[in-house]
Amino acid sequence: MRGVGDTTDIVQKEMYTFEDKGGRSITLKPEGTAGVVRSFVENGMSSQAQPTKMYYLSAPIFRYENPQSGRLREHHQFGVEVFGAKDASIDAEIIMTALALFEKLGINGLKLNINSIGCPNCRPSYNAMLNKYFTSKKDDLCPTCRERLDKNPLRILDCKEEKCRLVIADAPVMVNELCSECADHFEALKGYLDEMDISYEVNPFIVRGLDYYTKTVFEIISDTIGAQGTVCGGGRYDKLVREVGGQDVPGIGFGLGIERLLMVLENEGIKIPEPRLFDVYFVTMGDTARKKAFSLVAGLRENGIRAEVDHCGRSMKAQFKYADKCGVPYVAVIAEDEMKNGEAKLRNMNTGDEKSIPFSELKSYINQEK
RNA sequence: GUGGGUAUAGCUCAGUUGGUUAGAGUGCCAGGUUGUGGCCCUGGAGGUCGUGGGUUCGAGCCCCACUACUCACCCCA
Numbered sequence: 260m261r262g263v264g265d266t267t268d269i270v271q272k273e274m275y276t277f278e279d280k281g282g283r284s285i286t287l288k289p290e291g292t293a294g295v296v297r298s299f300v301e302n303g304m305s306s307q308a309q310p311t312k313m314y315y316l317s318a319p320i321f322r323y324e325n326p327q328s329g330r331l332r333e334h335h336q337f338g339v340e341v342f343g344a345k346d347a348s349i350d351a352e353i354i355m356t357a358l359a360l361f362e363k364l365g366i367n368g369l370k371l372n373i374n375s376i377g378c379p380n381c382r383p384s385y386n387a388m389l390n391k392y393f394t395s396k397k398d399d400l401c402p403t404c405r406e407r408l409d410k411n412p413l414r415i416l417d418c419k420e421e422k423c424r425l426v427i428a429d430a431p432v433m434v435n436e437l438c439s440e441c442a443d444h445f446e447a448l449k450g451y452l453d454e455m456d457i458s459y460e461v462n463p464f465i466v467r468g469l470d471y472y473t474k475t476v477f478e479i480i481s482d483t484i485g486a487q488g489t490v491c492g493g494g495r496y497d498k499l500v501r502e503v504g505g506q507d508v509p510g511i512g513f514g515l516g517i518e519r520l521l522m523v524l525e526n527e528g529i530k531i532p533e534p535r536l537f538d539v540y541f542v543t544m545g546d547t548a549r550k551k552a553f554s555l556v557a558g559l560r561e562n563g564i565r566a567e568v569d570h571c572g573r574s575m576k577a578q579f580k581y582a583d584k585c586g587v588p589y590v591a592v593i594a595e596d597e598m599k600n601g602e603a604k605l606r607n608m609n610t611g612d613e614k615s616i617p618f619s620e621l622k623s624y625i626n627q628e629k
Numbered sequence: 630g631u632g633g634g635u636a637u638a639g640c641u642c643a644g645u646u647g648g649u650u651a652g653a654g655u656g657c658c659a660g661g662u663u664g665u666g667g668c669c670c671u672g673g674a675g676g677u678c679g680u681g682g683g684u685u686c687g688a689g690c691c692c693c694a695c696u697a698c699u700c701a702c703c704c705c706a
Contacts, residue, residue: 268704268705269705272630290706291706322705322706324704324705325630325631325702325703326700327699327700327701327702328700328701329705329706330704330706334706335706336706418703418704421703424703468704468705485701486702486704487706489705491706492706515706516705518706520706542664542665542666544664573659574659574660574662574663575664575665576662576664576666577658577659577666578665578666581666582666583666583667584666584667590665590666592664592665594664595664596664604664604665606665606666608666608667611666613665
């Protein structure tokens, strides 16, 4: 609540909060950053060589919202956080890292929106300006926003009430009211992005649903997955570590929604390769061959080769069918003849070529082909 | 928070004005070949028709409630 901000929608309406059996208040994580910051502080990581770069993968996130396409009550995020770096170059690096990930996955046509929402130096005067503006339109605001007026007028900017939206359209924007430090930082960020030929749009209406951001905020948006277009969002949070009880250490990061990422991949027709389950499958005929294959499988596994053998007593044809369905690259056939010669017929399932390989050489042969 | 839609086989779905034993495709298993996968052919297994109640001689179909899922507005990942 301290980090995200107790006037945000997330804290006010969207957190899953309940008591555990010891009467302690428990809340399911509604976002990823605060927990990373907590860990950074708890483990005294600010005394390590700075900057500290961290990531989390597939962290479950819970928000009590009405679900729809691309918006779930439980979703998963991949996130990156960097602590201890104040220059705009790291802002650019964070954005570049997110974009590079999409590019590597083959996703093109995403839009980058950036904005600056200032710092504790320039925000009070902007807040006063907002307050003045919204007070003049007070009668046109919803009751919640009238409450926000004095507590946190910035939050009015992302109210969902239609009548508020009309008022917001003409409100002053932060990016025009930055102090010189924030303005310089924002210009520097744009300079780094230009230098890397990263195209972006300055969108003064990005506010983000979290209060801890300072200076840079950004969103990466796809227009292929419907209304829930934001697939990645993030920004700078220079006061958060301090707020949570640590040193005065700046931070910046992003969160990326795994489920939305998968939707984008699907809509772009990008196939995620099926994982290969094993490297070689033993097809056998007869009990002695089967026993031999079983022990060969065990030996290969000890050498890091993923080997499998039939456990259903199936016909040779059925064993081949199974191997085919599993997409295994090699089948080792062992029947009467092979037992006599002490070798297996190794079939390349892609080309259909077969080669006789002595049992003792299977390991090195398969390792070489893998 | 507001307003729609859907629920039948593992999956995707059909099921006529309420009428006999609820179907298809796909997937799965087996056979067609007792030493060889992909294609083809044949057969088989698999269903409390979301749950509970009501109307009716009779309900997958009509009515009510509940639950789950889903879509949209707004915002967010």
